[in-house]
Amino acid sequence: MSSTAPSGPALPQSPAGDGPVPVPARPPGRGGGRGAQSDGARARQRRENLVAAGFIAPSLLGFGVFYFWPTLRGLYFSLTDFDFFSAPAFVGLANYQRLLEDPTFWNAMRVTLLYVAINIGVQTVLALAIAVLMHRLTQSTFVRSVVVMPYLVANVVVALVFFWMLDAQIGIVNQALAGVGLDPVAFFGDEAWVIPTIALVNVWRHMGYTALLLFAGLQMIPGHLYEAARTDGASEWRMFWSITLPLLRPVLAVVLVITMIGSFQVFDTVAVTAAGGPADASRVLQYYIFDLAFQRLDYGYASAVSVVLLLILMAVAVVQLRLTRANESDLG
Amino acid sequence: MAVTTEPSRPAADDTPTGTAGGGGADPGGRVRPRRRPRPTAGRVLAWTALVGIMAITLFPFYWMLRTALSDGSVLATQPSSLLPVEPTTGAFERVFGLATTEEAQAQGGSGAAISFWRYLLNSVLVATVITAGQVVFGAMAAYAFARMRWPGRDAVFFLFLTALMVPPIFTQLPNFLLMRDLGLLNTYPAIILPFFFMTPFAIFFLRQFFLGISSEVEEAARLDGSGHVGTFVRIIVPMSWGPITTLALLQYVLAWNEYFWPLLVGSAQDVRVLTVALGIFRSQTPQGTPDWAGLMAATLVAALPVLLLFAVTSRKIVNSIGFSGIK
Amino acid sequence: MTRRRTPGRAARAAAAGTALGLLVAGCGTTSEVGEGGWEETGTLTYWMWDSAQLPAYQQCAEQFEADNPDVDVVIEQFGWDDYWDKLFTAFVSNSAPDVFVDHTSRYADYATRGLLQPLDDLVERDGVDLSVYVEGTTDLWVGPDGSRYGLPKDFDTVGVFYNAEMMADAGYAPEDLWELDWNPEDGGSYEELIARLTVDRNGVRGDEPGFDKTSVATYGLALEGAGEGFGQTEWSMYTGATGWTHTDQPLWGTEYQYDDPRFQATIAWWRGLVDKGYMPPLAQTVGGSVDQQLQADRYAMATQGSWNINNLTRLQGIELGTFPTPVGPSGERAAMFNSLADSISTSSPRKGAAWAWVKHLGTVECQSVVARGGVVLPARTEVVAEAEQTLAATGVDIKAFTVHVEEGTTIPVPITENGAEVNAIMGPAMDRVVGSTAPVESLVEANERVNRLFGTADPQ
The missing domain is CATH 1.10.3720.10 (MetI-like)
Structure with a gap:
């Protein structure tokens, strides 16, 4: 997918520069200097490769040891009946076959997708709104500190706080609902409410954090663009669509990929609150995997489900990156 | 392509009517008085939204504090009280390991030993x-x-x-x-x-x-x-x-x-x-009922260092992030 | 505290669920189970989950170390959910504690994988007298292969807790409560009591005309959950009183009987309490724990385990009483009976010392320390009275729990293999039935799926 020689579409902002051959006075239209490489250029490239290797080495080490190798093992175990305590026997694709016929798996898939849709949909809109509000209204550190506060509290604890506040009988939210004459809502106990509730709890925790990431991106947008637009009499609304959103797109894409991948992996909040219930209504994929592997010691099958989750996430990332073209400058 | 780190913004920017930020490269420098945008309907609406979001963000923290300052053993008797129930600092004493086992258990805690400062240092x-x-x-x-x-x-x-x-x-x-x-x-x-x-x-x-x-x-x-x-x-x-x-x-x-x-x-x-130590407040309590008061107190205490860190660094972030002329 | 719940349920609770999942991960080496060794000295690691009992066991450890100067006992304690995760990881990594507190619903998984040391030879060699234990406790720890995997440390049964003030208002005297009967058709005098204790927001009782079941202030009976496959504190006291048993034989059965008409009729009656407004809808029970609701006057009564006495009586603002579960169609009461035990890891290098410690935990010396701790009922018959005294000081009538042991009306906790799988099927199935999204008859199909695990499903 990549080669040493510059390849692929030469995009205006190719960030890698055209490293190999520095041309003293670079003409505005790049792409000059892509001619035959001299011996000196090759030597320079070799040196550059070495330097790059140095830059990348620590990360590569961490990746290999703590991500790559365990993942390979997981792949292997998905083809076995491994149960932790006896030697794994190779079973071919049996686990994957079982998965196709497992109603609990398909239910988990449906529940997870519902969760992601609500979580990401609401969260992205809110985070963008907060980021833009902060960006356009105030530079106040106080405001920024407030909105990011939920993220500073551990996941599990956030889940607990809401579990406590949303209790069907003595939670403050239902007390308030009763105060205005509404029936109590079993936020975590009602099959219809449980996933939206969990999704929104996580929106509460992450929206400020996401907004902060987007805000950092907004800060990179040159202010004079707004000044100019204002001079032209553009409204805030119009500036949002014509300046903010297009220029924010690369950062937005990154943030979307990351939040969505995180969203697919929802676990803590479920484990602490509804624990898969009522009647599988909150049995998201990651919780199902946990249940299979840990409670039922069915590690081989749990690995197969994990592999499927991994594949879904990769597909999501690829599709998203393509759609938003955030990577056009290098992965293309 | 001068990379200039913008100086701190004038304090006025921190007020609700401050000029929109966004790099705010103000070619005229500080001499020209900043136009304060009139509070149009849109701005009022925007501020209302922002304040609303902040309120939603802050309320659970208040609820943590309210719960932390309550006596855990009677917490459930007044679920709708907006103030702490039988206010006590007992939960915080439990967190810092100052309460005896008996005191802790009387207030719905577990009484397990905690060396708070050690865990903090480790964290x-x-x-x-x-x-x-x-x-x-x-x-x-x-x-x-x-x-x-x-x-x-x-x-x-x-x-x-x-x-x-x-x-x-x-x-x-x-x-x-x-x-x-x-x-x-x-x-x-x-x-x-x-x-x-x-x-x-x-x-x-x-x-x-x-x-x-x-x-x-x-x-x-x-x-x-x-x-x-x-x-x-x-x-x-x-x-x-x-x-x-x-x-x-x-x-x-x-x-x-x-x-x-x-x-x-x-x-x-x-x-x-710290987080591992705080597990004590979660699942060690009797019958699966979390020691809510202790848990909330612990949470606040555990989050405090990070909140402080953020309070300190966020200003730095604000001041260092406003580049102009990069592109 | 001693949460003796079934595993799936446990995973939720104390919140602890936590990040725990992370654990399971991808896995690793095929860890062969270590052979261990028989050293008599060294540092022993002992794990337990109940922090309320930690001081008592610390004291036992001091006694033991005084007698065995060559052995140090290090007690480590983790909350219920972390406990099983840690233990699991420890087994996987061959770093399990030498001795640990074990649960009936869990040990089969470990025992069948050779992780627990069978104690039969040791019991025989040292002539350990198993008759000193409360009847039934030792049997629970004989595994499917006939080997013994733990020595009992305590036992528990189930009874009914009630709000004394509400009970008096309803016109019942404490002694009346011992005479209640129950049947799955009309609920008997037990249901009358539940109806009487239920009060709507206008102050109308559940057995009075004009009762508004859509606006209940106090439910006559608490609901903690649908009970998964065991129903330990939820419904086993009713199903048991019909003569029904979970499985074809008391321990290590291979065929579940959720398709039995007696079971289904009982569950239908139980769920009916929700429709009548006497018990809260299942949806509302997620989150709030029973003790909080009792305290908030939302419940008048709750069926709970004896391990909860200490916790419940400590609740401030309410006075609680207890009575035994009602007599059913079988002519007897029923209460599920369970026992915790100390197990030794196969991989422990100092199983000699471990065994000595386990024996010490069963001595009168240590057991009476546990008894005086006032949290659980100790497994040794001769110190039960001591525990009763301690617990009596809290004002609770412990007889409501021990009467089952005296009269032989306990039903053993249904231990089978595939315990986790059974609950994975029965948990959601029971949720649907009690949550009224599926008919009781749907349990026939669930039963089949369960029995397929054992190869004993009826061919269709």
């Missing part, structure tokens, strides 16, 4: 080292991905990207076994190592910012005879100080809140971090 140490590693190594890798050209770059980047997608459930146990085989269980390195060298997020995040930096900047540096190392250290890093600080803070929070891994490999008393 600070672990989170600091992890963050340092992630930021330094992450920035290096991000630079190599964003601003250098080398064989296999895109392939490696794609691989790293997939690491982001590996469900943690997939990797944690092999990593645990590795730590055991290295004889590192119940040591700081065991808690730190898997996070230390790389987190896909840091690389992904910084790379994206590095991509946004105009190549003219570094070419100029190159002309001055800087190699990649020099460019990285003297140009790229200082220019990206805002994102880097942001990232560092976020990763610090992440490391600080990490629970299961340290529980797995570092539950021994002398390396136990």
Whole structure:
């Protein structure tokens, strides 16, 4: 997918520069200097490769040891009946076959997708709104500190706080609902409410954090663009669509990929609150995997489900990156 | 392409009517009096929304405080009281290990022993080292991905990207076994190592910012005879100080809140971090009813250092992030 | 505290669920189970989950170390959910504690994988007298292979807790409560009591005309959950009183009987309490724990385990009484009976010392310390009285729990293999039935799926 020689579409902002051959006075239209490489250029490239290797080495080490190798093992175990305590026997694709016929798996898939849709949909809109509000209204550190506060509290604890506040009988939210004459809502106990509730709890925790990431991106947008637009009499609304959103797109894409991948992996909040219930209504994929592997010691099958989750996430990332073209400058 | 770090903004910006930020390169300098936008309907609406969001954000914190200051054993009797129920600082005393077992149990706690300051120190140490590693190594890798050209770059980047997608459930146990085989269980390195060298997020995040930096900047540096190392250290890093600080803070929070891994490999008393210690308030309590008061107090106490850190650094972020003329 | 719940349920609770999942991860080496060794000295690691009992066991450890100067006992304690995760990981990594507190619903998984040391030879060699234990406790710890995997440390049964003030208002005297009967058709005098204790927001009782079941202030009976496959504190006291048993034989059965008409009729009656407004809808029970609701006057009564006495009586603002579960169609009461035990890891290098410690935990010396701790009922018959005294000081009538042991009306906790799988099927199935999204008859199909695990499903 990549080669040493510059390849692929030469995009205006190719960030890698055209490293190999520095041309003293670079003409505005790049792409000059892509001619035959001299011996000196090759030597320079070799040196550059070495330097790059140095830059990348620590990360590569961490990746290999703590991500790559365990993942390979997981792949292997998905083809076995491994149960932790006896030697794994190779079973071919049996686990994957079982998965196709497992109603609990398909239910988990449906529940997870519902969760992601609500979580990401609401969260992205809110985070963008907060980021833009902060960006356009105030530079106040106080405001920024407030909105990011939920993220500073551990996941599990956030889940607990809401579990406590949303209790069907003595939670403050239902007390308030009763105060205005509404029936109590079993936020975590009602099959219809449980996933939206969990999704929104996580929106509460992450929206400020996401907004902060987007805000950092907004800060990179040159202010004079707004000044100019204002001079032209553009409204805030119009500036949002014509300046903010297009220029924010690369950062937005990154943030979307990351939040969505995180969203697919929802676990803590479920484990602490509804624990898969009522009647599988909150049995998201990651919780199902946990249940299979840990409670039922069915590690081989749990690995197969994990592999499927991994594949879904990769597909999501690829599709998203393509759609938003955030990577056009290098992965293309 | 002057890279100028903007001076602090005038205080007026902190007021509701302040000029919209957004880099606010104000060519006229500070001489020209800033136009204060009239409070149009739109602005009022926008402020209402922002204040509303802040209220929603803050209320659970108030509820934590209210619960923390209540007597856990009678908490359920007045569920709708907006003030603490039979106010007491007992929950905080439990957190700091000042209460006796009997006192703790009388208030619905567990009475298990807690050496708060030790755990705090461990947490600070672990989170600091992890963050340092992630930021330094992450920035290096991000630079190599964003601003250098080398064989296999895109392939490696794609691989790293997939690491982001590996469900943690997939990797944690092999990593645990590795730590055991290295004889590192119940040591700081065991808690730190898997996070230390790389987190896909840091690389992904910084790379994206590095991509946004105009190549003219570094070419100029190159002309001055800087190699990649020099460019990285003297140009790229200082220019990206805002994102880097942001990232560092976020990763610090992440490391600080990490629970299961340290529980797995570092539950021994002398390396136990705060989150693991706080588990005491969660599941050690009778009959699965969390010691809500103790738990909320503990949560507040555990979050406090991070909140303070944020309060301190956020100002720095604000001031260092406002570049002008990068593009 | 001793949460003796079934595993799936446990995973939720204390919140602890936590990040725990992370654990399972991807896995690792095929860890062969270590052979262990028989050293008599060294540092022993002992794990337990109940912090309320930690002081008592600390004291036992001091006694033991005084007698065995060559052995140090290090007690480590983790909350219920973390406990099983840690233990699991420890087994996987061959770093399990030498001795640990074990639960009936869990040990089969470990025993069948060779992780627990069979104690039969040791019991025989040292002539350990198993008759000193409360009847039934030792049997629970004989595994499917006939080997013994733990020595009992305590036992528990189930009874009914009630709000004394509400009970007096309803016109019942404490002694009346011992005479209640129950049947799955009309609920008998037990249901009359539940109806009487239920009060709507207008102050109308559940057995009075004009009762508004859509606006209940106090439910006559608490609901904690659908009970998964065991129903330990939820419905087993009713199903048991019909003569029904979970499985074809008391321990290590291979065929579940959720398709039995007696079981289904009982569950239908129980769920009916929700429709009548006497018990809260299942949806509302997620989150709030029973003790909080009792305290908030939302419940008048609750069926709970004896391990909860200490916790419930400590609740401030309400006075609680207890009575035994009602007599059913079988002519007897029923209460599920369970026992915790100390197990030794196969991989322990110092199983000699471990065994000595386990024996010490069963001595009168240590057991009476546990008894005086006032949290659980100790497994040794001769110190039960001591525990009763301690618990009596809290004002609770412990007889409501021990009467089952005296009269032989206990039903053993249904231990089978595939315990986790059974609950994975029965948990959601019971949720649907009690949550009224599926008919009781749907349990026939669930039963089939369960029995397929054992290869004993009826061919269709």
